[in-house]
Amino acid sequence: MTLGPVMLDVAGLQVTPEEKEILRHPSVGGVILFGRNFQSPKQLLALTTEIRALRRPEPLIAVDHEGGRVQRFQEGFTRIPPMRLLGESWENDPPKAKALAEAVGYVIATELLAHGVDFSFAPVLDVDFGSSSVIGDRAFSEEPAVIAALAGAFVAGLTAGGTASVGKHFPGHGYVKADSHVDVPVDERELDEIEAADLLPYRELIKGGLSGIMPAHVIYPKVDRRPAGFSPVWLKDVLRGRLGFEGMIFSDDLSMEGASVAGGVVQRAEAALAAGCDMVLVCNAPQAASEVLKGLKAGPLDRGRAERMRGRGALKPLRSDRRYASAVAAIRGVSV
Numbered sequence: 200m201t202l203g204p205v206m207l208d209v210a211g212l213q214v215t216p217e218e219k220e221i222l223r224h225p226s227v228g229g230v231i232l233f234g235r236n237f238q239s240p241k242q243l244l245a246l247t248t249e250i251r252a253l254r255r256p257e258p259l260i261a262v263d264h265e266g267g268r269v270q271r272f273q274e275g276f277t278r279i280p281p282m283r284l285l286g287e288s289w290e291n292d293p294p295k296a297k298a299l300a301e302a303v304g305y306v307i308a309t310e311l312l313a314h315g316v317d318f319s320f321a322p323v324l325d326v327d328f329g330s331s332s333v334i335g336d337r338a339f340s341e342e343p344a345v346i347a348a349l350a351g352a353f354v355a356g357l358t359a360g361g362t363a364s365v366g367k368h369f370p371g372h373g374y375v376k377a378d379s380h381v382d383v384p385v386d387e388r389e390l391d392e393i394e395a396a397d398l399l400p401y402r403e404l405i406k407g408g409l410s411g412i413m414p415a416h417v418i419y420p421k422v423d424r425r426p427a428g429f430s431p432v433w434l435k436d437v438l439r440g441r442l443g444f445e446g447m448i449f450s451d452d453l454s455m456e457g458a459s460v461a462g463g464v465v466q467r468a469e470a471a472l473a474a475g476c477d478m479v480l481v482c483n484a485p486q487a488a489s490e491v492l493k494g495l496k497a498g499p500l501d502r503g504r505a506e507r508m509r510g511r512g513a514l515k516p517l518r519s520d521r522r523y524a525s526a527v528a529a530i531r532g533v534s535v
Contacts, residue, residue, distance in 0.1 A: 200225075200254060200255060200256070201225075201256070201499035201500065201502065202227075202228030202229070202256055202258065202259070202499065202500040202502075202505055203224070203225050203226035203227050203228045203497065203499060203500060204226065204228055204472060204476075204477060204478050204479060204497050204498075204499070204500050205224075205226045205227050205228060205229075205468070205478070205479055205481065205488075205491060205492065205495070205497075206227075206228065206229035206230065206231055206259070206261065206449070206478055206479070206480045206481070207221065207222070207227060207229075207230060207231070207480075207481055207482070207488050208230065208231050208232070208233060208236075208482045208483060208488075209222075209230060209232075209236060209246075209250075210235070210485075211235065211236065212236060212237075212238050212242055212246065213245075213246060213249065214246070214249050214250060214253075219253055221488070221489075221492065222250065222253050222254070222258060223253055223254050224492050226491070226492050226495055226497060227258065227492070228258060228259060228478060228500045228505065229258050229259035229260065229261060229478060230250050230258050230259070230260050230261070231260075231261045231262065231263075231480060231482060232246075232247075232260065232261070232262045232271060232316065233262075233263075233271055233482075233483075234271045234272075236271075237271060237272045237273075237274075239274060239275060240272075240274075240275040240276070240314055243272060243314045243315070243316075244313075244314045244315055246315075247260050247314060247315025247316060248315055250315075251315065256505075257509075259317050259318075259505060259508055259509060260315060260316050260317050261316070261317060261318055261319065261320060261365075261508075262311065262316055262319055262320070263319065263320050263321075264279075264307055264311060264316075264319040264320075264321065265279070265282065265319065265320075265321045265322070265323060265337060266279030266280055266281055266282060266303065266307070266321075267279070267280060267281025267282065267283075267284075267336055267337060268281065268336075268337070269337060272310075272314075276310050277306050277310060277527050277530055277531075278530075279303055279306070279307060279530065280303075280530070280533055281336040281337060282322065282323060282336070282337060282338060282339045282349070282353075283327070283335075283336035283337075283338060283339065283340075284336075284533060285299055285300050285303070285339055285349050285353075286327075286338075286339045286340035286341075286342075286345060286346075286349065288533070289340065289345055289348075289349060293348070296349060297348060297349060297352040298352070298529070299529055299530070299533065300339075300349045300350070300352035300353045300356065301352040301353065301355050301356040301359075301526075302356060302525075302526035302527075302529045302530055303353060303356060303526075303530060304322075304352070304353040304354060304355065304356020304357040304358075304359075304360065304364075305356035305357070305359055305360045305522065305523065305526045306356075306360070306523065306526045306527055306530060307319055307321070307356075307357065307360070307362075308356065308357045308358075308359070308360025308361055308362035309360040309361070309517060309520065309523050309526075310517070311362055311510070312360065312361045312362055312510045312512070313517055316362075316510070317362065317363065317508060317509050317510040318357075318362045318363040318364070318365065318410070318411075318508055318510065319357075319362070319365070320365045320367060320413060320449070321353070321357075321364065321365060321367075322339075322350040322353045322354065322364065322366060322367075323337045323338055323339070323367055323368075324346060324350055324366045324367065324368075324369075324371075324400040324401060324404070325337070325338045325367075325368060325371050325372045325373035325397070326338065326340075326341060326342075326343055326346065326371055326373045326374070326396050326397050326400075327339075327340060327341045327373055328341065328373050328374045329341065330373070330374060330375065330376050331372060331373050331374070331375060331376060332376070333372070334372055334373045338373055343396050343397070343399035343400055344399065346399075346400045347399055347400040347402075347403040347404065350366070350400055350404060351403060351404055351407055354404060354407065354408075354409060355407075356526075358408070359522075360512075361510055361511050361512035362510050362511075363410035363411060363507060363508045363509070363510075364404075364409055364410045364411065365409075365410065365411035365412065365413055365447075365449060366400070366401060366404055366409050366411070366412050366413070367412070367413035367414075367415075367451075368413055368414065368415035368416075368417070368451065369401060369412050369413065369414040369415060369427060369433070369438060370393050370397050370398055370401070370414075370415070370419070370427060370433060370437070371386075371393060371396070371397030371398075371415065371417075372384070372415040372417055373397070374386050374388065374397070375417055383416070383418065383426070384415075384416070384417045384418070385417070385418045385419075385420060386417050386418070386419045387420065387421065388419065388421065389421045390419075390421060390422050393419065393422075398437075398442070401438075401442060401444075402442060405442050405443060405444050409444070409446060410446045410447065410507050410508060411446050411447040411448070411449055411508060412438065412444060412446065412447075412448055412449070413428075413448075413449045413450070413451055414426075414427040414428040414430075414433060414434060414438075414448065414450070414451065414476075415427050415428065415451065416428055416451050419433075425470075425474070428450050428451055428471055428474070428476065429467075429470045429471055429474050430474055431473070431474045431475055433474075434448060434474050434475030434476065435474070435475045438475070439475060446504060446507060447477045447478065447501075447504040447505070447507065447508055448475055448476045448477050448478075449476065449477070449478050449479075449480060450468075450471040450476045450478070450479040450480055451480065452480045452481070452482045452483075453467040453468060453471065453479055453480060453481050453487070453491075454481060454482055454483055454484040454487055463490070464481065464484070464487040464490050464491055465490055465491055465494035465495055467479075468481070468491050468495050468497075469495065469497075472497055477500060477501055477504055478500060479491075
């Protein structure tokens with residue numbers, strides 16, 4: 200049996216009988232968890248264990264757990280600061296800021312892996328141009344080179360902790376004001392301007408082994424009339440071709456308004472996969488998920504890329520991990 204190219208969500212703290220059948224569908228390959236799926240660390244581990252038992256190979260389990268205002272699991276987890284705080288720390292002491300970024304990545308990875316979650320959709324690589332409220336303090340910095348340095352350290356921490364990394368939102372969501380959750384943002388810049396700023400962190404992190412990338416539901420009309428997540432120009436020509444990325448490409452949530460230009464939800468999934476995405480996300484929309492599973496004709500998920508996203512390493516009690524204890528102490532020493 201193989202995994203399929205669709206990642207879905209579940210409604211609550213346990214998997215219902217109906218959801219179990221859905222998650223066994225051949226087109227399903229992953230599950231994304233939200234705050235509503237979390238009550239306590241013990242409950243979370245029971246939920247992920249339940250999901251993993253449904254099929255072989257086990258579905259990938261992911262979460263948006265960046266820190267700041269995007270941290271789905273809180274009680275019993277270390278409170279992670281927004282990435283902007285790391286950028287501000289860089290201004291005073293770059294080596295200390297890099298060490299803190301690596302500590303943050305290590306803690307996120309270690310805590311997620313200990314509770315059965317394979318990876319977080321992080322780090323955010325968007326440049327903070329001061330115009331995007333949906334990105335805002337989720338971005339490390341307004342300086343692409345600083346983002347590359349801090350995100351590189353963050354990814355090193357994730358890797359050391361045993362989880363993969365996903366850079367987002369390619370090629371960059373920080374310049375546009377509109378929020379792609381509720382609008383269709385348009386970025387009128389030329390390709391060379393985007394390359395000089397937004398793509399710099401991607402170039403550096405791809406060299407360092409970035410595992411996955413999530414494109415933005417943003418249209419860059421000077422490059423392609425389609426949003427990046429539906430654009431073979433961005434995903435095949437630029438990301439795979441010019442930047443040499445060989446990891447997993449995840450669509451952003453196909454239920455978002457920014458995806459609406461690609462048609463109905465099945466058409467969106469087909470367009471994203473045809474453009475170069477390996478896996479498509481359909482979140483918070485059970486009817487849309489059902490439509491995708493009924494209507495999508497797609498091959499299996501690439502096994503090598505899927506395995507690269509899976510959490511790895513021997514699990515041990517968090518209290519016995521000295522590096523973890525030191526990293527938590529470093530994070531708690533920063534105001535959150």
